[in-house]
Amino acid sequence: MPLNRRIGVIGSAISVPAEPNGQSLEELLYELVQSALRDAHLTIDDIDGIIVAANDQYDGRAIAVMAASGSVGGVDRDILSTPSASDHAFVMGVLRVATGQYRTQLIVSWSPTEVHSIAEAQRLAADPYFHRRLPLDDMASFSLQASVLDSKVAGAEQIAADFNASRGSVGSHQAKRSLISDGMSSPPVTGAVALIVADADFIAEHGMKNIAWLKGMGWATETGFLGDRDLSTAPALEAARDQAYGEAGITDPRHAFNALEIADPTPYQSLIVLDVLGISKRADWEKDIAAGAFAPGGKLNFNPSGGARAANPVFCTGLRSIVEAANHVRGAASSQAEFALAHAASGFAMQYHGVFIFGTQN
Amino acid sequence: MELMTRNEAWNITYRHALGETASYFYTEIRDNKKIFGRRCATSGRVLVPPRAFSDQTLKPTTDWVEVGPGGVIEAFTMVYEDFQGLPPPPYAFGYVMLDGADTALGGFFRGVDLSNSAEAAKKLAVGTRVTTKFAEKRIGDVLDFWFEIAG
Incomplete structure (x- = not known):
């Protein structure tokens, strides 16, 4: 069934440090999300909801959203987690905007390499x-x-x-x-990704250009x-x-x-x-x-x-x-x-x- | 028929990067027996334990502020459950608002007889003043310090 709203990607950030830099996971996520917000020319106050996706076994922290909420701007805000897959966070973010109850969503996923194996x-x-x-x-x-x-x-x-x-x-x-x-394959590296989606009305109201329409x-x-x-x-x-x-x-x-x-x-x-x-x-x-x-x-x-x-x-x-x-x-x-x-x-x-x-x- | 079970043990270890802020916090505890927080310039709040950013304002924190060693109990509990890697129960832990801080720091309480929980609870009542003590041998860890009733 097609989405009942036009939705586009308006900002994003990727962090894949070439070498371990001693940053904590929370610090990495904070910088990543701030970068994505800057890319979209928005502040966290423009974000209606946050979806995160992470793997507790990789993180060494159970229930990723609990540890990440502060880093990604989720304190006192709407934030949910999809532990099944990082792209499922995107699916959920898009579907939330498609409901018409949200105009924007911040979507974040990460994958540390702190586990011994x-x-x-x-x-x-x-x-x-x-x-x-x-x-x-x-x-x-x-x-x-x-x-x-x-x-x-x-x-x-x-x-x-x-x-x-x-x-x-x-x-x-x-x-x-x-x-x-x-x-044929590459070794695991630490990385994190954030992007912001918005509906067409929000995009038009803010005069945004260079949109990746879904x-x-x-x-x-x-x-x-x-x-x-x-x-x-x-x-x-x-x-x-x-x-x-x-x-x-x-x-x-x-x-x-x-x-x-x-x-x-x-x-x-x-x-x-x-x-x-x-x-x-x-x-x-x-x-x-x-x-x-x-x-x-x-x-x-x-x-x-x-x-x-x-x-x-x-x-x-x-x-x-x-x-x-x-x-x-x-x-x-x-x-x-x-x-x-x-x-x-x-x-x-x-x-x-x-x-x-x-x-x-x- | 026999209904079977399986025993499973998850033997997974991690090497977590603490980042600059937590590293400084633990280095000061280990080397100088001092506790530092970080000030958020936007809100003025001193965050303890320190963080590189405030999750309330989403702004980077700006400067180090020494706090304690005195403080006030904000919350406490006595635990009679056995946890792996910790001394045998019972133990008491909770959160203390160290002098000069705006958020409370988690740590153990020592020097209180926990055999009678009702009596111990009176001694650890919220609002009670405590002071921070440091272990003789410190490694840069939460177990390097604890709180005792001031007096």
Whole structure:
């Protein structure tokens, strides 16, 4: 169902420190949110509500909203938390504005690296009945997914390697999981993302320019039991895609977007997503790779931000993709686009998917 | 049939960055037995424990202010539950508005017999003056200091 209000991204900020700088998480979030407010030329008094998304296991703090409320401006204000995924915070923020009860929402997500092992923290997401005793973390689930894809698509391992190579080198990093070779993934880094959405009336009243208008949005979830799934496919993404494309009127996805920001924890996941989104079907992967379609500056303008492969703030990569896609449309990024697509995935073997389409025209 | 259970232990450790403000606070406690707060220039309030920004005004705090060691109990509780990593219960803790501060600092109360909670509660009544004591060996931690009834 289309949104009953036009909603746009009016400000944002991304913080991914190149090196640990000794800042506390709260200090990082405070500076981030102040930066996003400045970008939108607003103050916290213009914000009607706040949605935050974080992972308690990564944070080392239970109930993220309790620790973060002071940093992000939530004291004595409306603030809620979506611990499921960072892009779900965006969904909730947009839906709140769409209700007509809010004109603006601040959306914030973060992903620290203070836990001794991200892998062990992720393992806690597994149920304690059947999966907790397995060495199951995100990267292991991506490796499982790679093995299934390799069994379904002839030469998938080589295709993934060629896809990765075509995007240029990002240095050495061993994922320590089979089929995910050196340089196919990036180590977790600390990062945080904030953005502000507003409805069309608010935007008009404030004379705001360079808006990334939300044209379509879809999100869906698959079963948590990996053994119930065909890991080479993504039916939840199909559902999210249909919702987003339907709202935005997308019928030719391969040619519809000037910029793509797509989940890329490893090349296998990106390939599956590109296939389901109809941007590069399986039969076209080798041809597109050979043509340099995924290379920096390539025809598909794939992840011009560099994506998670360049810097991987694990939990907030989805919201970062949304901000990067919006920035392409707002003219705030190196790559200017009239239409941009953001895809977010999270959970084991991409259990959750979100698709978000931004355009320059209201 | 047998209904089974599973024992699970979460063995996860963290190395949290404290940031400049909390680091200065704990360094002063460890090295000089002094407690500092940060002043919010907008509101004038002295925040203890110190923060780099005020979550009320959302403005950066501007200067350090030494507070205490005396203060007044704002809230207290006696805890008879066992917590991992803490001495055996019972213990008393609460919040003290140190002299010169505008927000209260959490810490342990010592020197009060907790075997009779009703009697202990009278001694720890809200409004009672206390003073801050420091451990002989300090590492830069909340356990480096505690409060005792002034007198």
